[in-house]
Amino acid sequence: MTVRSIAQDAELALLLEVTGTPKPGNVDRNHDHDDLRFEHFMAGAVGARPGLERAADGERVGRVFERAVAGMVQQSAGNTQFGALLLLSPLVAAAHDDALTPAGTDEVVRATTVADAADFYRSFEHVDVAVGDPPAGLEPLDVRRGSAAIPAIEERELTLYDVMERSADVDGVAAEWVGGFERVFGAAERIIDGDGPVPDRAATVFLELLAEEPDTFVVKQSDRETAETVQRRAQAVLDGNEEAADLADTLVEEGINPGTTADLVAGALFVTLRRGVEL
């Protein structure tokens, strides 16, 4: 028997994430959206792996991320795992440093440079990602400008950590970057401590995370009120007052997908696999 590499575990985490069901509002083993289906996530995970593998040679986090995104889009549905890869890229680097801990990952993201930030902006050339408008005065840094924004980044000497800091209050993935990956590692502990098949445990933890904080992707895609409604209904499912399957069906119907919460679970599953949990 051989042992999975760090990049293989990252890829498998992406596959397990989309398998866990029910994950209300997201594509999972039992739910597709019209134009975003289960197989797109599989192709996204398979495609992203060579990019993630570059971390083994000490490639910088931004470049690993940008290459992973370039591989992810080898399917027709566009963005499948952008946020998950933005979490996995520093987690994979920390694992290579033999420091897959909140402190170890914090060290990785604080060490990012302006070059990493430029890679991040380049990654928006590969795929459309739902983002909000930048605050007034920060239009030159709008990620939707892609590579065109790089001179503005360089002029301001912004690292990728700096970029994440600026959107940490509106983006759950960025919040992890600047908050020691607290929710990711916390979720991993809960998956590790759970019982039963790993995808089922992940689905439970997804629901718990969703009930704890409004999903920032839902805020961007719809609005805060919608995100808070989803949060309350997730709690109702945990309290036994609503069926998870019903909530899942409703959200899929309404096109609401709590993608950021899914991203957190993907990161947590990677940590889980690196901790040696067997499937």
Add this chain to the structure above:
Amino acid sequence: MTVRSIAQDAELALLLEVTGTPKPGNVDRNHDHDDLRFEHFMAGAVGARPGLERAADGERVGRVFERAVAGMVQQSAGNTQFGALLLLSPLVAAAHDDALTPAGTDEVVRATTVADAADFYRSFEHVDVAVGDPPAGLEPLDVRRGSAAIPAIEERELTLYDVMERSADVDGVAAEWVGGFERVFGAAERIIDGDGPVPDRAATVFLELLAEEPDTFVVKQSDRETAETVQRRAQAVLDGNEEAADLADTLVEEGINPGTTADLVAGALFVTLRRGVEL
């Protein structure tokens, strides 16, 4: 956008195979067995890829297969994709020769050597595979002996092609090896010509293959009568006289899984992806 490597397409074929549903009797997106679940196939596919990747360096087919199997077993359920990998290994080699055709694959398998046969026997050290008793007088070549049988193979100067030839009448994968991979390439054409999501097309072709010939894994696992019953019921589904989902539920309940037919579909999906069908 980058382009998937040959090994990535082989891995993705394994993932798409297990996704297509309903594939009566097998694990699929909507069906698990008690001890053999969807996530085991995902880990099997992710684990097998580095072995398959060795074909890029011209590694021999037997060794590619043996390494893929060694990677496949990085999960607790044992044999998930042994037969599929036995088909994929020569198909991957043919793809590297830029000759992914029946003739090109036939050339690959006819060129296998005694060393490939020894690799094949070694692969049984990694995992328990359901096989029948060898014919009288051929006990020294029983695959269940694993590496212990290699001296007997060497003494008789049997290539891997020779080994496959000896079980072609009782094993659907071996029959492909010595029959120009006719069913694999035929199934690929049907998937390519189909409509709708690729996993759905693959599930339809699975049912067609199942209705055409008794599944040899069912013959080994149960008996020929059972395999013929499954064959008839698959035809009934195609004729609209039975629900695929009902057949699926029954077979899963009875622990009957037409695994060889699934292996053929995995091979066909690989060919489909190499032909450029987009997900």
